[in-house]
Amino acid sequence: MITAERKPFEAVYEFARRHQKILVLGCGTCVTVCMAGGEKEVDALASQITLAARQKDDNITVEKHTIERQCDQEFFDEQTSRKIKQADAVISLACGVGVQFCIECFTDSIVYPGVDTKFYGANTEQGIWAERCIGCGDCVLEKFGGLCPVARCSKSLLNGPCGGSAEGKCEVDPENIDCVWQLIYDRMEKLGRLDELELNVPANNWTAGRDGGPRKIVREDITL
Numbered sequence: 001m002i003t004a005e006r007k008p009f010e011a012v013y014e015f016a017r018r019h020q021k022i023l024v025l026g027c028g029t030c031v032t033v034c035m036a037g038g039e040k041e042v043d044a045l046a047s048q049i050t051l052a053a054r055q056k057d058d059n060i061t062v063e064k065h066t067i068e069r070q071c072d073q074e075f076f077d078e079q080t081s082r083k084i085k086q087a088d089a090v091i092s093l094a095c096g097v098g099v100q101f102c103i104e105c106f107t108d109s110i111v112y113p114g115v116d117t118k119f120y121g122a123n124t125e126q127g128i129w130a131e132r133c134i135g136c137g138d139c140v141l142e143k144f145g146g147l148c149p150v151a152r153c154s155k156s157l158l159n160g161p162c163g164g165s166a167e168g169k170c171e172v173d174p175e176n177i178d179c180v181w182q183l184i185y186d187r188m189e190k191l192g193r194l195d196e197l198e199l200n201v202p203a204n205n206w207t208a209g210r211d212g213g214p215r216k217i218v219r220e221d222i223t224l
């Protein structure tokens with residue numbers, strides 16, 4: 001999923017205090033799962049803004065609303081559309097995709113980001129999300145026993161490890177980062193496929209990733 005973290009309240013309040021009528025708009029998908037921008041966080045932020053406005057004597061009224069997904073037109077229904085248009089500004093707790101799509105759908109509205117979007121990650125332990133993919137556009141997981149060196153090696157080495165790998169840890173931050181090349185070696189050994197690691201892996205097709213500019217997927221079979 002796409003992971004995100006709430007922005008510091010002071011930063012969000014700076015957005016809010018520029019306007020009188022704010023809509024805090026949550027998203028019910030990834031940011032709900034990573035507890036950054038779902039209904040619960042919308043409630044909390046709306047109360048926090050209301051309280052702060054009262055204390056600072058700022059004239060701000062706060063509406064709140066959450067939709068299933070802010071990156072999909074079909075969820076901007078009539079009620080949501082009305083709320084967005086009635087607000088002076090929206091503080092969106094969706095990821096950066098949701099914020100931008102909201103602006104595309106409501107071109108006259110001001111939409112602020114209420115969270116910092118991070119990465120594609122997995123929920124590895126309660127309260128911990130870890131990066132697993134950068135969406136490189138040319139997936140090579142099959143070559144590495146299902147572990148991604150593009151996202152998980154600090155240098156994105158396809159022919160690792162580098163000389164800094166020691167005791168299974170990455171030289172970039174041995175306290176916190178496992179060397180994925182150690183994990184790949186262990187996994188390939190377990191699968192009886194170590195010989196495959198002796199082959200040189202050709203360079204990825206980086207033009208399929210961000211290096212080729214903003215990307216688009218077009219499915220001719222389902223376009224109208």
Ligand code: SF4
Nearest residue numbers: 133134136139140148
């Ligand atoms: S190889 Fe690319 S698409 Fe596959 S998991 Fe890694 S970053 Fe994601």
Ligand code: SF4
Nearest residue numbers: 153161162170171179
């Ligand atoms: S120590 Fe391992 S994870 Fe870190 S940069 Fe080198 S090969 Fe990549």
